[in-house]
Amino acid sequence: MTDAPAPSAVPADDAVPRVAILGAGGKMGRHAVPAVREAAGLELVAELGSADPLEAILDAGATHVLDLTVPDVSPRNAAFAVEHGLHTVIGTSGWGPERRETLAAQLAEHPGVGVLIAPNFSVGSVLASAFAAKAARFFESVELIEMHHPAKLDAPSGTAVRTAELIGQARREAGVPPSPDATERDPDGSRGAVVDGVHVHAVRLRGLEAHQEVLLGGPGEQLVVRHDAFDRGAYMPGIVLGLRTVASRPGLTYGLDGYLDLG
């Protein structure tokens, strides 16, 4: 089984994170269960699904929660975990600014509790988003295409939103004007969603897993930053890293890049 890609201290025995996985029977959960079970310095104490009460987390003596559920229930799960002083790693999508603000406010009342919201656990994806953000100020135009399997519940993807936010911030800080666009008429929304000034297009296609392209355009040239996740194994090292690290980072961390030394 894969292990964490970046160095992170394996805690002493008395501080071994005791992990409850919410959504253990889902596509992500089914990979995360063996990954957590086999990771040095982590103990898996509960595998929970939608039929289980959240109190089962406490009954199992968990110190950490890994949320891999659905956008509608993830905020309720996180609020329960924080209320009970449990460090929490969230992979579920749908954590927009309002939800993050609410959670940060709750965390302020529970100093010492750490929460990581990781829109993407894949180190390659996190790097692709960082590269795109770094490049964004050098190009007039930027648009994003995210492509996923058709079972995905939300659009645009959490990764696309996070990437667009990073790009938007980089362009704002550099004083880059909006991408040029002469569109006058778009009754059917063909130009996609606009997230932080970035047009985001979502594709749902049988055969795909999780893919993203950031298109950056300047006079006479294009740079494409693309990432492909072919298998959910791509996310497991990031999950293990998150679980090993979250207790040492009180408060809210948004993005696995917060735990990676990207410079």
Ligand SMILES: NC(=O)C1=CN([C@@H]2O[C@H](COP(=O)(O)OP(=O)(O)OC[C@H]3O[C@@H](n4cnc5c(N)ncnc54)[C@H](OP(=O)(O)O)[C@@H]3O)[C@@H](O)[C@H]2O)C=CC1
């Ligand atoms: N951050 C990242 O790197 C990644 C994030 N994701 C995100 O993770 C989430 C899960 O994805 P995926 O595994 O593909 O989705 P699935 O639909 O396969 O699984 C979701 C699981 O959530 C469970 N669930 C629903 N409600 C509850 C509840 N109240 N308590 C506990 N469990 C519940 C369901 O359990 P049951 O079967 O019992 O109903 C189901 O097994 C999505 O939001 C997805 O976008 C996906 C890939 C990577």
Ligand SMILES: O=C(O)C1=N[C@H](C(=O)O)C[C@H](O)C1
């Ligand atoms: O649902 C998925 O599959 C994925 N969801 C996450 C997202 O919304 O960004 C991460 C990855 O894209 C796979």
